[in-house]
Amino acid sequence: MGNATRLPSAGRTTVLRDRELDEEVHCRVFPSGLTAYVVRKPEFTRSYATIATRYGSVDTQLRTNGRTRRLPDGIAHFLEHKVFETPEGDAFDLFASRGASANAFTSFTSTRYLFGTSENYEDNLRTLLDFVFDLHVTDANVEKEKGIIGQEIAMYADDPDWRIYFGALEAMYVRHPVRIDIAGTKETIATITPELLRDVHRAYYHPRIMALAAVSPAPVEATFDAVEERVEGRAFGPPPGPRSALPRESRRARRRQAEVRLAINRPRLLVAFKDAPPPKDPRAQLRLELASSIAFDCLFGNSGSIFLKLYEAGLVDDSFSGSYTAEASFAFAMAGGETDDATKLRATLERELAAALGRGITKEEFERTRNKAVGGFARAFNSPERIAQMLASHHLRGTTVRDYREILFALKLPEVNRRMAAMLAPAARCYSLVLPK
Amino acid sequence: MELFSTRDLGGGFRLHLRRTRAFKTVTARLVFHADLDEDAAARALVPRVLARGTRRLPSLRDVQIELDRLYGASLHGDASRIGERQLVHFQAEWVKDALAKEPLRARMGQLLAEYLHDPATDPKGGLRAGVVEQERKNQADEAAAIFDDKARYARHRLLEVMCRGEPYARPSIGHEKEIRALEVGDVRAAHAALLAHAPADLFVVGDVTAAQALAFAKGLGLARRRRIAKPRPTRFRAAPPRVRTVVERQKVGQAKLAMGFRTSVRLGSPLYPALVLFNALFGGTPVGKLFKKVREQASLCYAVHSVTERSKGLVLVNAGIDAKNYVRARKLILEQLDDLGRGRITAEEAKLASGVLLSAVRGMRDSPAAIIDFGLERAILGLPADLDALLGELRGVTADDVARAARTVKLDTVYLLRD
Numbered sequence: 001m002g003n004a005t006r007l008p009s010a011g012r013t014t015v016l017r018d019r020e021l022d023e024e025v026h027c028r029v030f031p032s033g034l035t036a037y038v039v040r041k042p043e044f045t046r047s048y049a050t051i052a053t054r055y056g057s058v059d060t061q062l063r064t065n066g067r068t069r070r071l072p073d074g075i076a077h078f079l080e081h082k083v084f085e086t087p088e089g090d091a092f093d094l095f096a097s098r099g100a101s102a103n104a105f106t107s108f109t110s111t112r113y114l115f116g117t118s119e120n121y122e123d124n125l126r127t128l129l130d131f132v133f134d135l136h137v138t139d140a141n142v143e144k145e146k147g148i149i150g151q152e153i154a155m156y157a158d159d160p161d162w163r164i165y166f167g168a169l170e171a172m173y174v175r176h177p178v179r180i181d182i183a184g185t186k187e188t189i190a191t192i193t194p195e196l197l198r199d200v201h202r203a204y205y206h207p208r209i210m211a212l213a214a215v216s217p218a219p220v221e222a223t224f225d226a227v228e229e230r231v232e233g234r235a236f237g238p239p240p241g242p243r244s245a246l247p248r249e250s251r252r253a254r255r256r257q258a259e260v261r262l263a264i265n266r267p268r269l270l271v272a273f274k275d276a277p278p279p280k281d282p283r284a285q286l287r288l289e290l291a292s293s294i295a296f297d298c299l300f301g302n303s304g305s306i307f308l309k310l311y312e313a314g315l316v317d318d319s320f321s322g323s324y325t326a327e328a329s330f331a332f333a334m335a336g337g338e339t340d341d342a343t344k345l346r347a348t349l350e351r352e353l354a355a356a357l358g359r360g361i362t363k364e365e366f367e368r369t370r371n372k373a374v375g376g377f378a379r380a381f382n383s384p385e386r387i388a389q390m391l392a393s394h395h396l397r398g399t400t401v402r403d404y405r406e407i408l409f410a411l412k413l414p415e416v417n418r419r420m421a422a423m424l425a426p427a428a429r430c431y432s433l434v435l436p437k
Numbered sequence: 438m439e440l441f442s443t444r445d446l447g448g449g450f451r452l453h454l455r456r457t458r459a460f461k462t463v464t465a466r467l468v469f470h471a472d473l474d475e476d477a478a479a480r481a482l483v484p485r486v487l488a489r490g491t492r493r494l495p496s497l498r499d500v501q502i503e504l505d506r507l508y509g510a511s512l513h514g515d516a517s518r519i520g521e522r523q524l525v526h527f528q529a530e531w532v533k534d535a536l537a538k539e540p541l542r543a544r545m546g547q548l549l550a551e552y553l554h555d556p557a558t559d560p561k562g563g564l565r566a567g568v569v570e571q572e573r574k575n576q577a578d579e580a581a582a583i584f585d586d587k588a589r590y591a592r593h594r595l596l597e598v599m600c601r602g603e604p605y606a607r608p609s610i611g612h613e614k615e616i617r618a619l620e621v622g623d624v625r626a627a628h629a630a631l632l633a634h635a636p637a638d639l640f641v642v643g644d645v646t647a648a649q650a651l652a653f654a655k656g657l658g659l660a661r662r663r664r665i666a667k668p669r670p671t672r673f674r675a676a677p678p679r680v681r682t683v684v685e686r687q688k689v690g691q692a693k694l695a696m697g698f699r700t701s702v703r704l705g706s707p708l709y710p711a712l713v714l715f716n717a718l719f720g721g722t723p724v725g726k727l728f729k730k731v732r733e734q735a736s737l738c739y740a741v742h743s744v745t746e747r748s749k750g751l752v753l754v755n756a757g758i759d760a761k762n763y764v765r766a767r768k769l770i771l772e773q774l775d776d777l778g779r780g781r782i783t784a785e786e787a788k789l790a791s792g793v794l795l796s797a798v799r800g801m802r803d804s805p806a807a808i809i810d811f812g813l814e815r816a817i818l819g820l821p822a823d824l825d826a827l828l829g830e831l832r833g834v835t836a837d838d839v840a841r842a843a844r845t846v847k848l849d850t851v852y853l854l855r856d
């Protein structure tokens with residue numbers, strides 16, 4: 001759980017106001033432990049809500065009754081598929097019957113369920129709050145899912161962008177489960193049973209580690225009332241205890257380079273930077289994340305010094321992109337794209353990274369890159385989806401959108417430069433390639 | 438009610454404004470219209486080259502720095518197609534005045550006008566040859582990279598085979614070969630022709646008054662043009678008497694099945710709303726028959742869906758399958774179409790599909806991009822961009838109409854990519 005002292009006490013609602021953006025975030029923590037965030041958008045037609053649990057693919061252990069079990073790879077994602085089964089049929093259909101489109105996704109550290117609708121918001125919200133807490137698995141529906149997910153895994157195996165991403169993670173990490181594909185493999189999911197799914201669901205779908213984020217034209221109370229009605233009456237087991245610590249790895253990349261060959265035309269190269277896990281304090285973590293993202297954007301963004309050099313030299317094209325990722329137990333950055341000549345690109349990158357380290361980021365680069373981030377933050381409020389996912393992500397980290405704005409304005413150039421110097425350390429660097437067969 | 442208030446500014450140039458306070462940003466999309474013909478590759482290259490710099494901001498770096506300073510405003514160029522019409526887009530987006538410390542509209546208007554009329558040139562005044570050559574390569578590489586995304590490649594090959602001899606066989610950026618063969622002069626000529634003769638629409642969505650939008654539009658210098666081209670309407674074909682099947686082999690793990698159907702129903706036809714609902718019931722939504730029967734019941738795939746190319750009268754199905762299940766999957770997909778044609782639609786299925794569809798259509802209002810796409814598609818056919826009217830029509834569709842629409846959908850070509 002994040003920094004609990006910053007959240008309101010149970011039952012009370014706090015409001016975060018952003019006068020410039022003209023937005024308000026209402027937040028309430030319920031006695032069950034569920035935290036709910038609501039942004040009212042009367043000028044919008046659609047409503048969007050997401051419920052997230054702090055359980056993802058890196059949570060490979062399950063502790064029950066003092067016993068710790070190693071879970072099969074891919075089980076968080078498998079469970080995400082199965083949560084949609086209800087005794088009355090598919091939850092997709094329940095949503096659809098009220099005009100909503102539902103979906104879900106599993107990341108390294110969270111599983112999120114969501115729906116968007118232009119009608120019957122409150123009924124759809126009740127469906128969302130019901131189905132995630134009720135698991136209906138049978139031998140037959142678990143077996144059937146193995147075929148479907150098997151094809152999902154096969155699809156990603158042919159996808160060069162997915163392969164290069166996991167190639168980089170495998171090259172960076174030795175033991176940390178972030179190196180394992182979120183969907184697992186055909187072999188690992190073959191061992192999944194209804195019992196195991198029930199155990200995992202009981203442990204990791206607990207309101208204390210979950211958050212709801214909703215954006216709707218409906219009054220704020222409508223969302224809180226639905227939580228009160230559907231979640232607060234339920235019996236939950238004891239809140240999940242502390243999890244086994246994930247392996248702490250050195251900054252050194254496991255391998256210098258990973259390479260895979262696929263039936264493609266265009267070679268691809270990714271440079272990856274293994275970073276130290278962020279500090280425990282949520283605000284400190286966010287600050288580090290923002291400083292690192294800005295440093296990375298100064299090098300690899302649309303106006304980034306390295307990106308522009310590579311682009312103008314014809315070594316990369318507009319398929320090039322990069323980003324910084326930080327979660328509680330790991331952090332890394334990656335940048336890359338299609339290229340004619342992966343060897344030459346790699347050599348040029350090495351040279352440019354050394355030059356960037358020597359040069360540092362200038363005050364001017366820093367200021368305009370931050371300006372861009374300010375605009376990006378405002379732009380995110382265009383979309384109910386983005387707002388809700390942003391609120392959920394902040395909650396999982398233990399911060400708020402207000403922290404984001406405050407820290408963004410408080411950042412100083414020297415810390416951005418320190419982040420750049422730390423990230424670009426040569427031992428922490430590795431490459432992932434996907435080449436034509 | 439129409440989404441946009443539209444004003445003809447003369448010279449083949451129209452302004453469509455949707456004033457709304459719902460968004461934190463203003464979106465302005467300028468669209469030039471042309472035929473999807475052998476000059477498509479050159480036209481698509483124009484926005485790429487123009488993005489590389491203006492006389493005032495001669496390098497990509499200068500342009501990007503200016504955009505960063507304007508609170509991360511964006512200015513993107515692109516080419517797409519609707520039916521057999523090629524569209525060359527320039528889209529600007531910026532944070533609305535209340536949020537930036539300086540008004541950005543005038544500066545973005547100036548930048549867009551500079552993009553169009555005052556690009557960086559070589560000493561003789563032409564678009565820079567080196568930049569044209571580099572962007573030509575990038576665009577050709579982009580065409581080559583379609584091969585790398587197997588689902589996209591399967592659809593691309595399906596359309597090449599199915600629409601051979603029709604303009605629709607050409608991608609919106611042209612064929613890779615055509616792009617590589619372009620000469621600097623071709624791109625200069627395409628740039629001049631777009632500005633001088635191509636009909637254009639400007640869509641503006643955001644907190645902008647009519648007077649402000651008009652000033653923005655006039656600043657683009659497109660209103661006083663003469664000899665405006667008239668793009669041809671899209672032509673349609675019926676499915677051949679015998680279905681074509683093409684199997685191609687590559688070293689892939691998963692096979693991709695792409696099926697192309699033709700229909701006489703398209704945007705503007707009386708049965709069009711029924712076709713939209715048909716597609717929702719077929720494979721356009723997760724409550725449709727393809728998802729339910731082929732994925733959930735038969736466990737044959739993860740990805741399976743259908744889309745309508747509504748301005749060309751096509752329905753396309755894509756699925757990722759194990760190659761050994763090809764015959765079964767193909768048969769099962771065709772059975773779903775057949776069932777729809779026979780009116781085998783339960784009340785429950787109809788309710789679910791129309792629920793999802795109506796809700797999605799209503800929600801389009803919340804996305805500037807969705808609003809503009811809708812307006813553009815309608816503007817091409819001279820139809821009003823009226824979401825409420827579409828909703829009313831969709832509500833009026835009966836199961837019988839859906840079955841009638843389904844019966845117009847005839848299989849033309851099957852394409853399978855496998856190892």
